[in-house]
Amino acid sequence: MRILVVIPHYFGPSHPGNNLSAIGSYIEPLGRVAAFNELIVSLHRHFGPNRHTFAGSPLPADAAGPPRHVDIVVIAMREHNLLSELGLTRGSFEVEFVDGPPPWLAFHAHRLLRDRLGAYDFYCVMEDDLSIHDPAFFEKVTWFQQAFGRGALLAPVRFEMSWVGTRRRSSSTWTCRSGRSRPFAGKDSERKSRASGTGKGKSFACPRIHTLRLSL
Numbered sequence: 001m002r003i004l005v006v007i008p009h010y011f012g013p014s015h016p017g018n019n020l021s022a023i024g025s026y027i028e029p030l031g032r033v034a035a036f037n038e039l040i041v042s043l044h045r046h047f048g049p050n051r052h053t054f055a056g057s058p059l060p061a062d063a064a065g066p067p068r069h070v071d072i073v074v075i076a077m078r079e080h081n082l083l084s085e086l087g088l089t090r091g092s093f094e095v096e097f098v099d100g101p102p103p104w105l106a107f108h109a110h111r112l113l114r115d116r117l118g119a120y121d122f123y124c125v126m127e128d129d130l131s132i133h134d135p136a137f138f139e140k141v142t143w144f145q146q147a148f149g150r151g152a153l154l155a156p157v158r159f160e161m162s163w164v165g166t167r168r169r170s171s172s173t174w175t176c177r178s179g180r181s182r183p184f185a186g187k188d189s190e191r192k193s194r195a196s197g198t199g200k201g202k203s204f205a206c207p208r209i210h211t212l213r214l215s216l
Contacts, residue, residue, distance in 0.1 A: 008105035012080030035129035
């Protein structure tokens, strides 16, 4: 399984006239560094090829499965980043420096996906403060696509967690008004679906929009 992850990264004022710390990306640098570090480490931990037992042998699940490979590319601006603060091993990720307004970083990320189309099984664009903690994440996505086809979209639940030691977490899922989602809904968008996988049944529902929510 080959995975490409592109991370637009910016640390600095949103624009020269922005002096409101509440809406700037330059607040809480320690939290940003911790989150950024955790993102890259978790990608290698769960999806990279260098996973071994204490004896030095590959994990049984990895040895029996297809080869694992993950490429991480950070899109950044030279004068506005925290790359030097990560302290990760050289080669843990690639860096591509770009010029232009900070909001354009996301367009450079999609350009990179286009340039590398056909070389990977999964293509991801992730914010620099996200982490995937489920080692079976991409296996579940693959199973979902095989079970329901490409006409259904799986929307994972996103949780906001504190980097100051607080154990509480809050779900940041969103709902869309039926009037706005109706043009994108299919004829059977009110249905509930169920399929079996990984040893147990899973339920999906899309009550108002053409998106199936996974219940694990």
